[in-house]
Amino acid sequence: MLSIENIEVVYDEVIYAVKGVSVKVPDGQIVTLLGPNGAGKTSILRAMSGILKSREGEITGGNIFLDGQSIAGHPPEKVRRAGIYLIPEGGGLFEDLTVEENLRLGLLHSRGDQADGLGKAWEWFPVLQQRAWVRAGYLSGGEQQMLALARALLARPKVLMLDEPSLGLAPLIVDELFGFIRKINEEEGISILLIEQNARRALAIASYGYIMENGKIVLDAPAGELLQDKEVKEFYLGFGQGSKRRSYRDVKHYKRTKRWLS
Amino acid sequence: MMELLFSGVAIGSIYSILALGFVLIFKCTKVFNFAQGTLVLVGTYLSFTLITDAGLPAPLALLISMVAGFVLGFVIERLLLRPMIGEPVLSVLLLTIGLSEIIKAVLGLVWGAWPRPFPPMFPGGSINLLGQNIPQVYFWAIISSLGVFVLFILFYRQSSMGISMRAVATNQDYASLIGISVSRVFALSWGFAALVGAVGGVFLASMLSVNLNLDAFAFRAFPGAVLGGMDSVGGALLGGLAIGIIENLAGKFVDPLLGGGAKEVIAFVVMLAALLVKPYGLFGTEEIERL
Numbered sequence: 299m300l301s302i303e304n305i306e307v308v309y310d311e312v313i314y315a316v317k318g319v320s321v322k323v324p325d326g327q328i329v330t331l332l333g334p335n336g337a338g339k340t341s342i343l344r345a346m347s348g349i350l351k352s353r354e355g356e357i358t359g360g361n362i363f364l365d366g367q368s369i370a371g372h373p374p375e376k377v378r379r380a381g382i383y384l385i386p387e388g389g390g391l392f393e394d395l396t397v398e399e400n401l402r403l404g405l406l407h408s409r410g411d412q413a414d415g416l417g418k419a420w421e422w423f424p425v426l427q428q429r430a431w432v433r434a435g436y437l438s439g440g441e442q443q444m445l446a447l448a449r450a451l452l453a454r455p456k457v458l459m460l461d462e463p464s465l466g467l468a469p470l471i472v473d474e475l476f477g478f479i480r481k482i483n484e485e486e487g488i489s490i491l492l493i494e495q496n497a498r499r500a501l502a503i504a505s506y507g508y509i510m511e512n513g514k515i516v517l518d519a520p521a522g523e524l525l526q527d528k529e530v531k532e533f534y535l536g537f538g539q540g541s542k543r544r545s546y547r548d549v550k551h552y553k554r555t556k557r558w559l560s
Numbered sequence: 561m562m563e564l565l566f567s568g569v570a571i572g573s574i575y576s577i578l579a580l581g582f583v584l585i586f587k588c589t590k591v592f593n594f595a596q597g598t599l600v601l602v603g604t605y606l607s608f609t610l611i612t613d614a615g616l617p618a619p620l621a622l623l624i625s626m627v628a629g630f631v632l633g634f635v636i637e638r639l640l641l642r643p644m645i646g647e648p649v650l651s652v653l654l655l656t657i658g659l660s661e662i663i664k665a666v667l668g669l670v671w672g673a674w675p676r677p678f679p680p681m682f683p684g685g686s687i688n689l690l691g692q693n694i695p696q697v698y699f700w701a702i703i704s705s706l707g708v709f710v711l712f713i714l715f716y717r718q719s720s721m722g723i724s725m726r727a728v729a730t731n732q733d734y735a736s737l738i739g740i741s742v743s744r745v746f747a748l749s750w751g752f753a754a755l756v757g758a759v760g761g762v763f764l765a766s767m768l769s770v771n772l773n774l775d776a777f778a779f780r781a782f783p784g785a786v787l788g789g790m791d792s793v794g795g796a797l798l799g800g801l802a803i804g805i806i807e808n809l810a811g812k813f814v815d816p817l818l819g820g821g822a823k824e825v826i827a828f829v830v831m832l833a834a835l836l837v838k839p840y841g842l843f844g845t846e847e848i849e850r851l
């Protein structure tokens with residue numbers, strides 16, 4: 299189980315991006331973390347994967363445990379080798395490298411079957427095999443997210459974290475992508491922490507959800523309950539209609555609701 | 561004219577190897593290594609001693625020097641460059657210049673400043689290539705250079721380690737996220753740069769002599785690296801060859817007009833001109849900055 303306990307993240311020593319957040323990802327589950335722009339979602343992922351330092355950020359409080367072992371403050375390659383794999387916003391692909399080369403890097407430190415090579419990736423994503431020799435930078439946005447997912451599949455982590463995979467993709471592609479995310483979870487038994495702004499879709503495949511605003515968790519519940527929650531419906535699922543929209547917490551969020559409709 | 565071209569290609573293929581040294585480090589670490597010339601010196605002097613004093617056969621001496629160079633490069637990165645990660649480019653650059661001076665002083669103390677002939681590594685006489693008689697050493701320089709480049713291109717394309725190194729060259733954050741130790745790749749880059757430096761240096765010394773100014777000569781390969789784009793292995797090959805040929809032509813046709821000197825600076829003139837036209841060199845990766 300991945301367990302984030304009261305984590306705090308500060309940038310440049312003065313910008314408090316995450317103010318004591320706790321999130322649990324039980325083995326084999328899909329957990330989603332939702333929230334508007336600037337809520338601090340990406341910062342939590344950076345804290346976990348050890349890349350805060352290169353962004354002038356640091357963990358100032360709390361801890362992160364993977365199966366009881368603290369991994370807070372470890373360098374990224376060590377976190378990865380411990381079994382936590384992050385697909386950052388945009389996919390984290392090496393644009394100058396070919397599809398095949400990108401996939402081969404997924405086999406580094408993989409807990410999966412090395413003998414099978416790239417076989418599983420080709421099997422799941424035949425489109426990628428046709429484009430094996432193309433540079434990753436030349437793939438379409440949807441193909442890039444598929445490639446990022448295929449690489450994670452080969453990497454076989456314990457926990458897979460995804461930062462807004464649906465960003466900028468057409469609805470049909472998002473459906474396909476989320477289908478694969480669910481499949482990775484179900485067939486490979488990989489736990490997933492999914493960060494999204496597309497609340498409706500994320501809650502549809504998750505078993506539990508957290509909603510974050512301004513660096514804090516403001517609500518957490520099983521996904522089914524969140525989908526029914528009156529205020530969540532209004533502000534995060536785009537059901538709210540009235541002219542006097544209130545924010546979940548305060549009026550600052552008024553402008554943001556629009557993006558949640560996608 | 562053909563002869564001029566051949567010797568240009570021969571010298572150029574040595575420049576290519578020397579340019580590769582700059583490229584290997586810059587590609588992954590984005591550092592201009594101004595100590596590359598002295599790394600070349602170290603490998604050369606070591607080979608020299610192993611052959612003349614220890615009596616080892618030349619190929620074995622070269623092999624040992626390559627390994628020793630690799631270790632030296634690796635250690636220099638660990639001890640001196642590692643603490644500088646994240647420091648301003650200028651500080652790192654000054655560090656490599658300082659390092660270069662220190663190594664050179666040590667070499668001078670150990671081996672003395674006077675030039676010495678390098679023991680002949682290749683049979684004397686010439687060899688017939690495409691109807692031209694060219695000195696054996698030229699022939700072997702071209703063959704070795706091609707060999708070095710084929711090996712490095714295969715290494716970077718095929719091996720997991722090579723692909724990891726290219727991944728670091730593309731995006732360090734992403735590379736570390738996927739489990740690659742960026743610092744290890746940095747150290748390896750320095751190791752490889754010093755290794756190829758030893759190869760280039762031995763050929764250079766075979767054609768000239770062993771002396772403490774070979775580093776300046778080696779530095780004339782730098783424009784070759786820049787022409788090739790600083791981060792492209794194939795670019796280093798072509799850039800080095802171009803410099804060799806251009807220098808020879810300048811020596812033949814421009815030097816008589818100016819009374820000499822053109823051959824020595826033409827590479828840098830070409831580099832400046834090329835930078836004005838194509839800031840990323842002929843084969844360099846254009847910056848695709850994404851945030």
Ligand SMILES: Nc1ncnc2c1ncn2[C@@H]1O[C@H](COP(=O)(O)OP(=O)(O)OP(=O)(O)O)[C@@H](O)[C@H]1O
Pocket residue numbers: 309310313314315333334335336337338339340341342353354355495
């Ligand atoms: N490198 C940085 N330096 C300083 N402040 C930062 C940095 N990165 C993020 N922040 C700030 O921290 C806060 C949280 O940002 P973060 O990127 O974690 O939000 P997010 O929830 O991922 O938003 P989005 O949905 O837009 O990706 C924001 O106010 C942001 O401006």
Ligand SMILES: [Mg+2]
Pocket residue numbers: 339340341387461
């Ligand atoms: Mg974000």
